[in-house]
Amino acid sequence: MKKTHLISLTLLSVSIATSVYAEEKRYVSDELTTWLRSGPGNQYRLTGTVNAGEQVTLLQTNENTHYAQVRDANGRIAWIPLSQISKDPSLRTRVPQLEQQVKDLSDKLTNIDSSWKQRTADMQKKVATSDSIISSLKNENTQLRQQLIIAQKRVSAANVQLDEKQRAIIMQWFMYGGGVAGIGLLLGLLLPHMIPRRKKSDRWMS
Template sequence: MLKLRTISIALLASLSVASFTVAADTRYISDNLNTYLRGGPSDNYRLTGTINAGEKVELLAVNDGTKYGQIQDSKGRTAWIPMDQLSTDPSLSERVPVLEQQVKDLTDKLTNIDDSWNKRTADMQEKVANSDGIINGLKQENQQLKDELTAARKKVNDISLQMDDKQRTIIQQWFMYGGGVAGVGLILGLLLPYLFPRRKKDRWMN
């Protein structure tokens, strides 16, 4: 009986070896399984240990008949497990650090964006404040110029009025001088005949 079983295992092993497919490839143990390792490509081989879910392994060969794959783990162990317990997708233990790094990178980018945006906002506010200061200064200068222009116009008007008054005074003085001269002339014209009477001609001269 033992001899027959040994022969059967040997035949199964020979058939399994005959249907091997060599496939050096990276695979991952399914995340939700702690898988038993076997010494050969079927359930008839003894268990040689276990391997943790999500662990990265190298697929060395595939038995197409039994759907078992030969793997090598990170410890250097070589064993066989069912192919349906292998995955081509990285396990969560592999993906979580990558996802965490991506989250960190995105967080850093968002922080940098916030800092950049805050700096730009501060720069814009400073420019607006400076612009307001410049505008207010220009308004004050404009108002000062308006006040100076109003004062200058008033001064010009005052000077014009003073000039008009002086012109009137000068004209009046000329009229007074002219009238005085005319009056003196008239008086002299009236007084001269009395002051210097004409001599009567001697009759003998007739």
């Protein structure tokens, strides 16, 4: 009877010292394996093990024995020392994730580098094309200027020739006019002598 009463008091004290939590995710520490027990203390029998880094669900804790009741991925409910679980994933779990993140970042950097190189190559091509177009336009502009200078010289020469021709034509007209005037004057002087005059006696006779 006393033994039964003692067991009841022990269970009552355990239940009072046990804090119930809403189910939370926890992770087993980085030890190789962690033992599971049937109760919140080292005196309880072992029921199995969980692997390092394995995710478990926290059900409740015992503040006196510093044990936590958890449920593993297989649905087993057992007790485990609080010191052997953590809110953060273990290194064994995080290392592959970190490696994957590093790989993803490396791939992104590689893609960014390739994209940047491609953009740089495209810009260089555009700049080269622009330089070629600018050079071509400069050459064309130079040729047009040279052609304009030649055309201006030709126009100037043509104007000089035109002025000379105009002067020559004017001189010819002056010469022709002077010749006509001279011939008229000469005829005016010669005709009176060439036409015979009638005598006065001939006038009376008639």
